[in-house]
Amino acid sequence: MTTAEPPGDRVIEASALTKRFNASVLAVDALSFTVDAGQVCGMLGPNGAGKTTTLRMLVGLVHPTSGSARLLGDPVRPGVAALAHVGTLIEGAAFVPHLHGLTNLRLWWESGGARWEDANAKEALGVAGLGDAVHRKVKTYSHGMKQRLGIARALLGKPKALILDEPTTGLDPQEIREVRRLVGRLADLGVTVLLSSHQLSEVEQTCTHLVVMDRGRLVAAGRTADLMGAADASVYFEVDDRDAAARLLASFPGVAKVHREVRGLTVDLDTAKRADLVAALVGAGIGVETVTARRRLEDAFLGLVGEEHTR
Amino acid sequence: MIPALRAEWSKTIRRPRTYVALGFVMVLPAVVALALWLNPPSQGDGPRFFAAATQTGLLFPAAMLRITSRFVLVVVVALFAGDAIAGEASSGNLRYLLLRPLGRGRLLTTKLVMTLALSLAATVLLAVTALAAGGLAFGFGPLELQPFFVNQSAGNLILHTFMATGYVTWTLAVVVALGFMVSTMTDSPMAAAGAALGFGVTAQILNEIESLGAIRDYLPMRYFDAWDGLFWSDRVPDDVWSGLVLPIPWIVAFLAIAWWWFRRKDVLA
Numbered sequence: 001m002t003t004a005e006p007p008g009d010r011v012i013e014a015s016a017l018t019k020r021f022n023a024s025v026l027a028v029d030a031l032s033f034t035v036d037a038g039q040v041c042g043m044l045g046p047n048g049a050g051k052t053t054t055l056r057m058l059v060g061l062v063h064p065t066s067g068s069a070r071l072l073g074d075p076v077r078p079g080v081a082a083l084a085h086v087g088t089l090i091e092g093a094a095f096v097p098h099l100h101g102l103t104n105l106r107l108w109w110e111s112g113g114a115r116w117e118d119a120n121a122k123e124a125l126g127v128a129g130l131g132d133a134v135h136r137k138v139k140t141y142s143h144g145m146k147q148r149l150g151i152a153r154a155l156l157g158k159p160k161a162l163i164l165d166e167p168t169t170g171l172d173p174q175e176i177r178e179v180r181r182l183v184g185r186l187a188d189l190g191v192t193v194l195l196s197s198h199q200l201s202e203v204e205q206t207c208t209h210l211v212v213m214d215r216g217r218l219v220a221a222g223r224t225a226d227l228m229g230a231a232d233a234s235v236y237f238e239v240d241d242r243d244a245a246a247r248l249l250a251s252f253p254g255v256a257k258v259h260r261e262v263r264g265l266t267v268d269l270d271t272a273k274r275a276d277l278v279a280a281l282v283g284a285g286i287g288v289e290t291v292t293a294r295r296r297l298e299d300a301f302l303g304l305v306g307e308e309h310t311r
Numbered sequence: 312m313i314p315a316l317r318a319e320w321s322k323t324i325r326r327p328r329t330y331v332a333l334g335f336v337m338v339l340p341a342v343v344a345l346a347l348w349l350n351p352p353s354q355g356d357g358p359r360f361f362a363a364a365t366q367t368g369l370l371f372p373a374a375m376l377r378i379t380s381r382f383v384l385v386v387v388v389a390l391f392a393g394d395a396i397a398g399e400a401s402s403g404n405l406r407y408l409l410l411r412p413l414g415r416g417r418l419l420t421t422k423l424v425m426t427l428a429l430s431l432a433a434t435v436l437l438a439v440t441a442l443a444a445g446g447l448a449f450g451f452g453p454l455e456l457q458p459f460f461v462n463q464s465a466g467n468l469i470l471h472t473f474m475a476t477g478y479v480t481w482t483l484a485v486v487v488a489l490g491f492m493v494s495t496m497t498d499s500p501m502a503a504a505g506a507a508l509g510f511g512v513t514a515q516i517l518n519e520i521e522s523l524g525a526i527r528d529y530l531p532m533r534y535f536d537a538w539d540g541l542f543w544s545d546r547v548p549d550d551v552w553s554g555l556v557l558p559i560p561w562i563v564a565f566l567a568i569a570w571w572w573f574r575r576k577d578v579l580a
Contacts, residue, residue: 059410062578094407115314
């Protein structure tokens, strides 16, 4: 992957960002995280975790109650100059329904006082892949087409960073794949991406880094691989004789710990290999019905959020 | 600023609500002129616009302003003003407009200029269509109402028509300013338009309540009807001068609140 700027450049920075809407609603609570140049950062959290509010604060739509944010080094305030280099899609793409797709993009671009000739229109429209539909009124568009036009709009200014709020919500599987591929392609070009999602499968595949949120607070942040744990760090077994298997595996060299679960066993691996464990179980005459690598992001995420709830 | 205004204009003028409203104020004078031509009123016992308008079509715009300014035009400008910001919010477009690297004040300025231009377009289009329709039906002659010592040349009538149109627009700017202010506060353009209409109607009703005494002299639309004096004499009535000054503090106050509110608003739409 190439990066537009040397790694380590702070593209997005949130410091103790807090938003209280009223006495009882603390939407975002002292949230701090950074997104460096070249990263594809997934903001992950259940619905209502404060993701959209956070993204709105990052682009100056919502004023933080306390704390601050920086975009490409500039302190964020409404209409901050850095917005010229940031493409945004927030809570679904919205357009003027009675105007053509292309007209919408042009008028939006010009509403910022810029000249349409300076817009990166050809490339942006190529990416959106709407073809002749850009000459149709937006009210005739499907949700997916609007979303793609929204991504085209985000790309008009040749952005250094993209902030995408749930970009695949409401899209069909084919469109989701296209958006994912698009994000990957942009990341390869060195565009820094921050995208939010409540679906783990989505960020797991596309994001290099993760910010996990729950109830307005930061639960975890870091490289996706680190947060997930290595895919083979633990193994889930279902066997016909659970007690015998647990005894055998607990004393197996290179096994850290064995947990009993409702139906099977989860084995945390130290140096042991999955295949060796299976061989040992089969050698001892224990029938192995299921072997799955555990600690996929799904578990990690639920674990993180779960821990937070009991803390 | 200029490209932004141009973009705003082409967006607004293609909105059905805009051209339906502007089309309406053009059709209305034509219909009334036709009705008047088919069934002329008798010369009344005073300087009545419609009776006089059958003598010269140049007085027909004044007659149209008389019947539309108090309610129809208030509705039209209230619609335009209510739509200004809340219309963008209701379509979800406001957040994207605010993601351009410009301060929020710039968007407000563009929208305000646009709204005032549309309001002016509504009154001017009404007057111009009325001038054309009235002239075609009743001629473009001077006005002579012997018993009332009214004697106005054709040129004077046209000049006073445009003065009256400007005066009506300026007083309606109070309604526009209030609608614009509410439009920054709500995501519903109809709510903002309704507030502006309610304000315009209430201000006129309060004018009629004599027991309010001196308070009435500070109401923004106190002298709203004063322009008709322009057609009966060559002097500009004193009430017109008062009516030019009175809206200023109201407009300034409404716009100041709009700016203050919109700059600190959390845009959630």
